Amino acid sequence: MALPTILLTNTLSARKEPLKTLKEGVVNVYMCGPTVYGFTHIGNARAALTGDLVVRTLEYAGYKVRFARNVTDIDDKIIKKAQDESRDARSVAKEFEAAYDSELAQLAVRRPDFIPHATEHVEGMHAIIRGLMTKDFAYAADTPFGKDVYFRVEKFKPYGKLSKRNPDDMQAGARIEVGEAKQSPLDFALWKAAKPGEPSWNFMDVGEGRPGWHIECSAMIHAIFPEGLDIHMGGLDLIFPHHDNEIAQSEAAFDRELAPQWVHNGLLTIQREKMSKSLGNIFRTNDFLEQFGAETLKLIYLQHHYRSPIDFSDEAILRAEALVERLYRAKTKALEHAHVHYGHIEMPAAFKNLDKLDECLFDDFNAAKAIGHVLGALRICHKEDKPELWSAWGHACMKIFSRVFGLLEADPTQAIQAIRARRLSRMKVTPELAERVDLELASREELRKNKQFEEADKVRQRLEAEGFQIMDGPDGACWTVPEKP
Numbered sequence: 001m002a003l004p005t006i007l008l009t010n011t012l013s014a015r016k017e018p019l020k021t022l023k024e025g026v027v028n029v030y031m032c033g034p035t036v037y038g039f040t041h042i043g044n045a046r047a048a049l050t051g052d053l054v055v056r057t058l059e060y061a062g063y064k065v066r067f068a069r070n071v072t073d074i075d076d077k078i079i080k081k082a083q084d085e086s087r088d089a090r091s092v093a094k095e096f097e098a099a100y101d102s103e104l105a106q107l108a109v110r111r112p113d114f115i116p117h118a119t120e121h122v123e124g125m126h127a128i129i130r131g132l133m134t135k136d137f138a139y140a141a142d143t144p145f146g147k148d149v150y151f152r153v154e155k156f157k158p159y160g161k162l163s164k165r166n167p168d169d170m171q172a173g174a175r176i177e178v179g180e181a182k183q184s185p186l187d188f189a190l191w192k193a194a195k196p197g198e199p200s201w202n203f204m205d206v207g208e209g210r211p212g213w214h215i216e217c218s219a220m221i222h223a224i225f226p227e228g229l230d231i232h233m234g235g236l237d238l239i240f241p242h243h244d245n246e247i248a249q250s251e252a253a254f255d256r257e258l259a260p261q262w263v264h265n266g267l268l269t270i271q272r273e274k275m276s277k278s279l280g281n282i283f284r285t286n287d288f289l290e291q292f293g294a295e296t297l298k299l300i301y302l303q304h305h306y307r308s309p310i311d312f313s314d315e316a317i318l319r320a321e322a323l324v325e326r327l328y329r330a331k332t333k334a335l336e337h338a339h340v341h342y343g344h345i346e347m348p349a350a351f352k353n354l355d356k357l358d359e360c361l362f363d364d365f366n367a368a369k370a371i372g373h374v375l376g377a378l379r380i381c382h383k384e385d386k387p388e389l390w391s392a393w394g395h396a397c398m399k400i401f402s403r404v405f406g407l408l409e410a411d412p413t414q415a416i417q418a419i420r421a422r423r424l425s426r427m428k429v430t431p432e433l434a435e436r437v438d439l440e441l442a443s444r445e446e447l448r449k450n451k452q453f454e455e456a457d458k459v460r461q462r463l464e465a466e467g468f469q470i471m472d473g474p475d476g477a478c479w480t481v482p483e484k485p
């Protein structure tokens, strides 16, 4: 059976276009992974979750995906941290790789098929650098500590083709920093001479040193995908210089395109001024997961297109948390009615969109649009509360939630209990009080449904007078206890 066409926004062509693969039905995907020197930020989690969305969607569509995500386990920042703490760089890298793995496991991110480490590929980097030096694309330069090797950017004519930057324009604004041995300001390091006390490898004819950052990815991609790559991924912040440099090294060394398709995820901004103090320390992924749960973070990301920027605010987080709970309740209802036959009833118009969920995902991985359809139909379920609708909704949505989003997979009762427990410990209110607020909001919802708006407003005013903040939205209200100024 023919596999569905997948459309993706390709940064290289700057267009949305159908996915092409070297081998029919197989997709080779490489994603630039973390530099493991500290705890990750929720923005790092977005990159990993975008990779997960792409890989899972392709697998759901029937493609076989061979997915590699590297670990940068040697780098200036790792060395600095090791020196500051008088420890071995290797132990720093191991500690933070383990932390990263545990976060991604909580986020139910599919494990890559290949997890190459930079330090395991130093020989491969030597081979590429040697080849580049032979072709005069790279040169060694003396430093007080030994020899650096630089890539000669000027000689690689298509330089900047991914970021659409013109090397001549870049040249004008660039300069060589004091202590740098390069010949031209745009040249970048492939190999750095080892300073005293730094971890190092012996590079024949050049000397003791360690690899530059960009060369790692070129070597690992070549080792894992000698036949070539289909999709290269990473954050928008990596396009320049990292990805332009990867392209320059690989294409100059091997005389063929590094990757025909580049998929980049958007970045995160945080409305610091709008974030309350109590939420002010959740930028570290592990803190966020502890306080709000993995599914809250996932849902926020999935509700935005992977390329769009996201502005985090405390309200957005609380809404997403409330929505996870609402979806688990809906799952319970859907499971209760899963056996109900629904083929015979006329479906409301909003339900027709549930037939388009695959279409949304295959059109540039538009999870946000798919979730919009899911929520649209859910509002109808709540309004009409018919067993057939709950059954139809569950059958249409649950497959995608589990296979593509990796969401709503827990037991609903336990998941809801966990959300509540986290909320109580965050807001420092008793379970009895929280239950009363929930009940009052539910009664207010009923009043509004029955158009008794005046009565409904009184409930809100009463809760606000007690110090609760109520936030209304298309999917119901949620509440919090605001931080005292």
Ligand SMILES: [Zn+2]
Pocket: 031, 032, 033, 217, 242, 246
């Ligand atoms: Zn890379």
